[in-house]
Amino acid sequence: MATSQRSKTKGNEPVEAADQAPVGRPGDHITGTGIAEPTLGIAGWGRWIWRQVTSMRTALILLLMLAAAAIPGSIFPQRSADPNGVTTYFQQNPATAPVLDKMQLFDVYSSAWFSAIYILLFVSLIGCVVPRIGVHWQAVFAPPAATPTNLSRMPAFKAVKLGNKKRALLLDAAKSELKRGGYRIAADAESVAAERGYWRETGNLVFHVSLVGLLIAVGIGGAYSYSGQRVLVEGDTFVNNLAGYDSFNPGIAFNESQLPPFALTLDRFTVKYYIDKNYAGNNGTPLNFKADVTVTKQGQTKGTKSVIQVNEPIDMPGASVYLTGNGYAPVITVRDSKGNIAYTGPVIYLPQDANMTSLGVIKVPDAKPKQFGILSFFYPTAGKLRTGAYTSIFPANANPLVTMNIYEGNLGLDSGIPSNVFSLAVHGLNQLTGGKTGVKSIELKVGDSAKLPDNLGTVSFDSLRRYASLDVDYNPAQGWVLLFALLAITGLMMSLLIPRRRVWVKLSETGFEVAALARGDDPRLETVVAKLATTLKPKKAAKTAENDETMPEKGKE
Amino acid sequence: MNGVVLNENLSRFTELGIYASMAFYAVAFFLLSMNLARAASEKALVRKQAPKLETAGIWLIVVGALFQAIGVVGRGVAVGRVPWANMYEFTITSTLVAVVIFAIAQFVKKEIRFVGVLLSGFVTLALGIATTLWYVQVKTLMPALQNYWLYIHVSLAIVGTGFFNIAAAMSIAYLLKSAKWVTEPKPALAGNALFKLFKRILDLFPGLEQLEQTSYRFNIIGVILWTFTLLAGAVWAERAWHRFWGWDTKEVWTFIIWMIYAGYLHAKATRGWSGKRSAWLVVVGFAAIIFNFTIVNLFFKGLHVYSGLK
Secondary structure: OOOOOOOOOOOOHHHHHHHHOOOOOOOOOOOOHHHHOOOOOHHHHHHHHHHHHOOHHHHHHHHHHHHHHHOHHHHOOOOOOOHHHHHHHHHHOOOOHHHHHHOOOOOHHHOHHHHHHHHHHHHHHHHHHHHHHHHHHHHHHOOOOOOOOOHHHOOEEEEEEOOHHHHOOHHHHHHHHHHHOOOEEEEOOOEEEEEEOHHHHHHHHHHHHHHHHHHHHHHHHHHHOEEEEEEEEOOOEEEOOHHHOOEEEEOOOOOHHHOOOEEEEEEEEEEEEOOOOOOHHHOOOEEEEEEEEEEEEOOOOOOEEEEEEOOEOEEEOOEEEEEEEEEEEEEEEEEEOOOOEEEEEEOOOEEOOOOOOEEEEEEEOOOOOOOEEEEEEEEOEEEEOOOOOEEEOOOOOOEOEEEEEEEEOOOOHHHOOOOOOOOOOOOOOEEOOOHHHOOOOEEEOOOOEEEEHHHOEEEEEEEEEEEEEEEEEEOOOHHHHHHHHHHHHHHHHHHHHOOEEEEEEEEOOOEEEEEEEEEOOOOOHHHHHHHHHHHHOOOOOOOEEOOHHHOOOOOOO | OOOOOOOHHHHHHHHHHHHHHHHHHHHHHHHHHHHHHHHOOOOHHHHHHHHHHHHHHHHHHHHHHHHHHHHHHHHHHHHOOOOOOOHHHHHHHHHHHHHHHHHHHHHHOHHHHHHHHHHHHHHHHHHHHHHHHOOOOOOOOOHHHOOOHHHHHHHHHHHHHHHHHHHHHHHHHHHHHHOHHHHOOOHHHHOOHHHHHHHHHHHHOOOHHHHHHHHHHHHHHHHHHHHHHHHHHHHHHHHHOOOOOOOOHHHHHHHHHHHHHHHHHHHOOOOOOOOHHHHHHHHHHHHHHHHHHHHHHHHOOOOOOOOOOO
């Protein structure tokens, strides 16, 4: 590499600057067609473009562009991380949202422009790293570069005066000293050239190659991975097939046969809340969520008891089951005016605050003679506000209460348009209790039942259960991702912390000279030269003559 | 029954240690500023007084750190766990770590003592914000945080931030020293007495090459620690949030910061990008860290909502 003629300028950077040129050639190297023809041919243009793409400057700009391109994803809600946020954004900004969506601002990390930047970055990386592997391979097996003529031009330099007799054994001593220091050496009659720190470049290459491996593993993993969600009430069983999920996000190459067959029953869900009479500031904070489950795998007749907690999923081949949420599921039964059961079962109430005031919706399309819907609140520990409204004052179920408002009318379930089970479109419905109706909302404690207004029938709060939100995930390439990440970090540390350095010891007319040159940053360059000079200088030898001119700003050491 | 005993009174009492440390840092900031002004004086007699001020300033920082340690340890005892689970705790702990890194480093390498003035000013400000705006009553951890990864992931981030903080101070000094309006001032500015003093103060800082080099050495340690933070976070996220990477806002900004510093490392090796431009990247990188910690924590939606503030 064209390092020696550049090394005279300040510090060590010019040596590194050579890296931006295609490896092994100086930056101003002219190839074939470029000089012969006034205009570049297709091949010439191709080469020029390739040269630009793989240059250090391009890599640098692409890195910064990728950093900038990632920002919008933290400002706008993303479909991948926060799909509900996207829906809300569309409702609140109906004019701008479709425009932003066109620009893929709700899918930043899979957008064409974000992908374009990182793909270019990786092309640049590969184009830069592959030739460097070859160069490094040769460097590892080649002897260290020959000693330059003028050592005093090196960033670290020391000249020592020495009598003729004592010079005779000096090079041998230098050889063994440098060998002991882990240097590879090459010697001629007048000098020893030594180099160490090859692992620095090895680490650098390992880091970059590992990033390519990481990207491939993430890509393949993403294609074959899946993530499914299921809300499971105590006592209920989930069977692992597509029909068993409430929502499911497969990778593009996912196949249903990937789902390992098992059944999972939620036996019990318990939450431990903090409570302290003397300190109210932390009361009601959950200390632990625990799901006792029974897992039955294919071929088993009896299941295995197991526990899922936050941070502690159950891992099976092909699937891990995580605990991601929880809430209350009051068991409600609705009978119509004729006494027929129109609805019965646990209802999933969604928590609205830290004390688990929860909102639930019951739709009763089969009620005769009229359809109706129920908008309901659940308070695990009901307390009354000054306004007379209920609120939950503690998240555990110490004083459970359900309140209900009834909406009569066409629920729109027969139109074929899918509707959200967790919300009731009250527009067009006739409100019968609560609010401005003047009729008191229905209030039920466990075991209570009440008559519905307008002779619609009765409703009862039979029992209280809890539910857990479970997430079943699998990414087959996850282990590979971790492996490449660990390799990358090892390579990174090697490339930043191992000093790569050349050291020369040369006989001069008046004594000997020691000089060193670092590739990249090397905090110990001066020390190494000074130490080597002292070690090699026989005891009681002549005085050292330092050449301060060649050590601007570093002479202090 | 709870397994943890919270003690708000102890937290409030040991917070006095934080207040005391702020007083010490503020005085240290004042003395170290005076030191710079004196050392930059044209009069030999005034210059002679400077080293004493510097020594006093450094010792005040050390004493301040001891009081701050009382506050940090006290908070840890009061909550019965590591004191870095919300913004208040993270700020008091991370600034203490930055101060300790500085205190040790300045014994090893005297040249970085000038950072003391920037650091004491920054820490006083940060602690002031933490105690007035970000203080939250002692709380137990949400279940997702009750994990040994909290120790690894967050402590790596804290120490990494400490290194980035000191490196950023070096790069700011570099940019001031090499700024065109400083090196080639307009005639009107050049004659100004205050500007002259400012220039003499800058002359006290280490040379440009040394500033750049020291900043780089702190930054590479920062980058390695930040990479470990990211990796540890991903491993933890796989256990706690069922995926190792999901572009949560905090993950996005950790990625952005990593990219900026990756850009910085490449800039150091690119012709025309070392020197000023790399120094700017260091400043931008640290600004992104501050942004990630303040704006992202307080105003962005995401899974890393641990400020404890409403």
